[in-house]
Amino acid sequence: MTTDSASATVNQVSPLLVSARELIDDVASLPTPVILDVRWQLGDPLGREHYYSGHIPGAQYLDLTDALAGQRSQREGRHPLPPRDEFQEDMRRLGINNDSRVVIYDDVGNTSAARAWWMLRWAGKTDVHLLDGGLKAWIAEGEDLAVGPGNPVEYGDFTFELDHMRTVNAETAAGWPDQGVLLDVRAPERYAGRMEPMDSRAGHIPGAINLPTGTFLDAKGRFLPPEQIRTMFAEVGVTDGADAVVYCGSGIHATHALAAMEIAGLEAGRLYPGSWSQWSADRTRPIALGENPR
Missing domain, CATH: 3.40.250.10 (Rhodanese-like domain)
Known part of the structure; x- marks a missing residue:
């Protein structure tokens, strides 16, 4: 091909x-x-x-x-x-x-x-x-599955080129709500601090807006139509030209939200890789509780 x-x-x-x-x-x-x-x-x-x-x-x-x-x-x-x-x-x-x-x-x-x-x-x-x-x-689609460890493959020549996706550190994330949109894409109960199964403190970064990444999917686990995802982002202030920072529990599910941005025709935002696991472990960092950003 x-x-x-x-x-x-x-x-x-x-x-x-x-x-x-x-x-x-x-x-x-x-x-x-x-x-x-x-x-x-x-x-x-x-x-x-x-x-x-x-x-x-x-x-x-x-x-x-x-x-x-x-x-x-x-x-x-x-x-x-x-x-x-x-x-x-x-x-x-x-x-x-x-x-x-x-x-x-x-x-x-x-x-x-x-x-x-x-x-x-x-x-x-x-x-x-x-x-x-x-x-x-x-x-x-009715396709078969393979079982076992899979077949060996030839060693590739993939070469890392630096930083084609943007990231921020904790300090930048802390000040981001004053200049743009900071999105917390965890489940609402974790965002609000009603439960925290993984990390040392419950809650969210002050100023962060909750938009759970699972809401971008339909019942079959497929992404919703681009225009529908675009509307969801617009409702939290992420539109064309908006520079959003996204975090989750540990930087995994936040990338799903960044993919959803691209599917919606928006420029993918910035990832805070440390996310809540890094933020909550630093006792000098403030936290917010409840459903409101601050």
């Missing part, structure tokens, strides 16, 4: 998304895309076992905590960005080349797969996409 024909199979809703039917056509052509399985959920460490039990044929398992995050620490948070050379090496082991087309999926509405999408884009790769609806969409 040439570059022109590859681009022709991109989902017409958004170039970021690929439908299951489009992926089926893709894997029947040459060169086939690199397919990454990024199954991960809070409280479920068995992503690799789930992959062994059934995955899209040809997909490689990508361990989120090993390859898409650095060492957990109180100072940096639960899932800091990994060292760039280590990330490059991990992507090469998965067979990713500089000219590879990459399609990524999970089984939770792309809320985990988006981390891999964002990081590959951060590293300068543009031909990278999310399977809309994830593994469930593939199964719904």
Whole structure:
């Protein structure tokens, strides 16, 4: 499949998304895309076992905590960005080349797969996409699954290019509500501080507005139509030209919201990688409780 024909199979809703039917056509052509399985959920460490039990044929398992995050620490948070050379090496082991087309999926509405999408884009790769609806969409097309550890792949030549997606640190996030929109995309109960299952303190960064990232999905785990997502962002002040900073619990699900921005035709905002796990661990940082930003 040439570059022109590859681009022709991109989902017409958004170039970021690929439908299951489009992926089926893709894997029947040459060169086939690199397919990454990024199954991960809070409280479920068995992503690799789930992959062994059934995955899209040809997909490689990508361990989120090993390859898409650095060492957990109180100072940096639960899932800091990994060292760039280590990330490059991990992507090469998965067979990713500089000219590879990459399609990524999970089984939770792309809320985990988006981390891999964002990081590959951060590293300068543009031909990278999310399977809309994830593994469930593939199964719904009647396609078979492969089992076991998957087949070995050739070592790739993927090269990290610096910082093609923007990030902010805690200090910048603290002052962002005075100059732009700071979005907290966690569940409402965590934002309000009614519960906190993972981190040391409950609540949210003062001035942050809550827009849970799960609201961008329909009942089948597919992204809502772009215009509907665009309206949701506009209601919290994120419109064309608005420079939003997005955070979540540890910088994973925030990337899903950034993908939703791009699907809606908005410029993707900035990621606060440390997110609430970093902020809440610093006792000098203020917190806000309840449903209001401040």
